[in-house]
Amino acid sequence: MDLTVLYRGPLASCDYDCPYCPFAKRRDSGEQLRADRAALARFTEWVGAYEQGRLSVLFTPWGEGLVRSWYRRALVELSRLPHVERVAIQTNLSCRTDWLAEADLDRVALWCTYHPGQTPYERFLGKCRELSARGVRFSVGIVGLAEHLEDARRLRAELPEEVYLWVNAAEGHTYSDEEADRWTALDPLFPYSRHPHRSAGLPCRTGESVVSVDGDGTVRRCHFVPAELGNLYDGSYRAALAPRPCPLTLCDCHIGYVHLETLPLYDVFAGGVLERIPAGPGG
Template identity: 70%
Template sequence: MTLPHDITILYRGPLASCDYDCSYCPFAKRRDTPEQLRADRAAVERFVDWVASQATQSPGKRISVLFTPWGEGLVRSWYRAAMVRLSHLPHVERVAIQTNLSCRVEWLAECDRETAALWATFHPSQTRYERFLAKCFRLRELGVRFSVGIVGLPEHLAAACRLRADLPDDVYLWVNAVGGRSYTDAEAAPWQEIDPLFPYSRDPHPSRGWLCRTGNTVVSVFGDGTVRRCHFLPTELGNLYDGSFVARLRPRPCPAASCDCHIGYVHLESLDLYDVFRGGVLERIPAGWGRGELSPQSSRCR
């Protein structure tokens, strides 16, 4: 089996436990049994071995990986080890993970910081503000690429404003709209001042019939190797480990009526977000952020 072209993989194993209990998350404070944790570790290690094998199986092809666990991965040693190992593979272009940043961060010094990156979310009810901010500054000292985000709940606005004021301008602070919530223009305005790209998150994007990179250059992979075009569509393309998915990789339109999650709609060709996030699609860092091309606008956060 040889990959026909460069590919981006969104990996989600069986891990479902998290050390936070956010009210807006269905996986808050879920506990995995020791058996479930062992199964998750084996699945992650098998996946990393597969990526490593593509250096010889698919010579010349570049692979990018975004870990999107239901729970918090970086409190588990095997996710940290996976990030370190993948970052040093010459055919891996980027490896990133979604995290609440509750873990220690010094291990990132072992990564190739040209390749490894973090998508970090601040949850105001779950951690001390000063602790989270200090970790952000430590990431900058370590030379780690990262973005910071927050969920756009009304009760989070003051914390978001404070975070935007305290973070250096070159750190992108994104805002995720609350799923199912309709924002009036007045409600959306302060969020857009903090994150000028908030309009992309504010409302679901019509997607049926529009070409999407998922299922062609982007796929979703689960712990047992099942490959789907994305996390949000149930149709299976095959399995990663027997190579059966390769024959089904091709450009295709989205069959869903709409897409409301960044890790989905960023791949819609109609939105041109690959240009907006050029060089930082997986870690959600816009091209030119903090260099005058795109910057926070909120004077109230100064």
């Protein structure tokens, strides 16, 4: 069975402290970091031994993973497994990029977010240019706050044309049509992010061909539905995989609503669902 896994281990430390970020912020202790490293090693071992079909993996850490050597190593190792179709990670791109020389660039990808005020613009743009020069597959995005608009316009003007620039609607923010038009001029897919999507009772791929896994191996249909489907490591999750409607009223996060069958996003992002790269121009 082909499966997409969204992995989120216990890592929560981040080198940034964005005021708009919904993620928890803390400084992980040495013990917590060792626990995260061990959990990731267990997960990558499971991926390596998977024999039921092809796998796609997206790492969605609460903190920043790529400043940790074990995440960089995991992406390299998983990208070289023949049954792994894609391995990607969400990142602020504060890490170095030379480690990607060891990865299979046909399978590894980065979902990068620029955070104004947390890192100099030129430093972030320089990292993007390094990725382009290395031939790495990546997308770049920004949170759609008014104070970020000029930085977003600069990014769109200075990034290679083929690099998709996405814009996330700011959590809890209501956009006027005029504001939305400004962001849509930069990201034609911004309308999908502007409003939460009604999802209650609607078919979704999560829980069938897409699952969320935590550091203990607990499997859920997605990050936003707490009901457990079983455990990854004892195989108990397999019997629970089945089509099922969404139990939530709304879905407002891209890593959730991209899997709704009522939206056309699997076609829009064909071949690039995990790394948020559209199939058409700019993708």
